Amino acid sequence: MAATDLQVNWVDVEFASTPINRVSNVTITPGGQILTYSGDNDRFPVVAVNASNQPRASVTSGNVAAIMALVPGTAGTFTATHKDARGQELGDIVFALLCVVENTDMGGQHAQFGQATASFLGVSADGQTNPLSFTRA
Amino acid sequence: MGETEPKSDPVEIVDAVKVPTPKGLTGRAKSDAILDVAEPLLGVDRSRGDRAWARNQEWFYFVTRDRQDTMFFPKGHPREGRPRYRWETRPDGVCLGRRVEPEVQANAGAA
Numbered sequence: 017m018a019a020t021d022l023q024v025n026w027v028d029v030e031f032a033s034t035p036i037n038r039v040s041n042v043t044i045t046p047g048g049q050i051l052t053y054s055g056d057n058d059r060f061p062v063v064a065v066n067a068s069n070q071p072r073a074s075v076t077s078g079n080v081a082a083i084m085a086l087v088p089g090t091a092g093t094f095t096a097t098h099k100d101a102r103g104q105e106l107g108d109i110v111f112a113l114l115c116v117v118e119n120t121d122m123g124g125q126h127a128q129f130g131q132a133t134a135s136f137l138g139v140s141a142d143g144q145t146n147p148l149s150f151t152r153a
Numbered sequence: 154m155g156e157t158e159p160k161s162d163p164v165e166i167v168d169a170v171k172v173p174t175p176k177g178l179t180g181r182a183k184s185d186a187i188l189d190v191a192e193p194l195l196g197v198d199r200s201r202g203d204r205a206w207a208r209n210q211e212w213f214y215f216v217t218r219d220r221q222d223t224m225f226f227p228k229g230h231p232r233e234g235r236p237r238y239r240w241e242t243r244p245d246g247v248c249l250g251r252r253v254e255p256e257v258q259a260n261a262g263a264a
Contacts, residue, residue: 019181021180021181046209066211093220093221106185109184110204112206112220114220114221140223141221141223141227141228142223142224142225142226142227142228142233142234143225143228144223144224144225145208145210145215145222145223145224145225146208146209146210146215147208148208148209149206149207149208149220150184150206150207151188151204151205151206151207151220152184152185152188153204
């Protein structure tokens with residue numbers, strides 16, 4: 017059976033080889049930075065280019081202590097696997113972001129489970145190679 | 154003498170691959186098309202746990218076995234900004250990358 021083109025749930029989420037469990041959400045973004053140009057009598061942009069990127073990722077977890085232990089500025093690799101909806105072979109997508117911890121925040125309402133979110137900012141060693149990569153599993 | 158089996162050229166394993174961004178494909182079909190090209194060229198053996206990591210470079214995908222790899226020598230390296238691979242372009246637009254000789258890297262700062 018072929019992969020479903022649908023992903024459900026995240027597994028193997030970790031930063032700098034430290035696992036993060038109780039994961040309820042992960043976001044991955046290539047972080048496009050659109051630069052627009054207009055001049056003369058233009059009312060709307062006439063040129064729009066993706067001049068630079070700031071790839072980012074974030075993870076939200078119920079394991080508040082694990083998230084709050086991450087120190088902003090710490091460098092490492094954030095990885096997360098988005099599972100194929102039917103668990104088909106080669107249907108999982110694995111993301112990796114070479115990054116630093118950007119920020120952490122946490123909270124919890126009365127009579128609800130607390131949760132915390134860590135955000136990561138991609139860093140490229142040569143300034144040219146995208147620090148965000150993917151593979152299949 | 155009996156007939157001999159037709160010889161097939163052995164596939165040379167390279168260190169990096171640039172795959173042109175597939176046109177007309179989206180989502181899973183797009184990423185599969187990229188990795189289907191790159192994995193054999195990189196000698197990826199899934200049974201050993203190998204993976205091919207693809208990075209979107211807008212016009213092409215840079216794919217290697219190690220997700221830490223970069224196209225150029227990193228900031229602070231004696232060869233900062235210079236290509237880490239010698240590239241050979243195939244007729245289909247796929248570029249095959251072979252690492253610059255390790256001796257050259259090691260001696261780069263001595264010159």
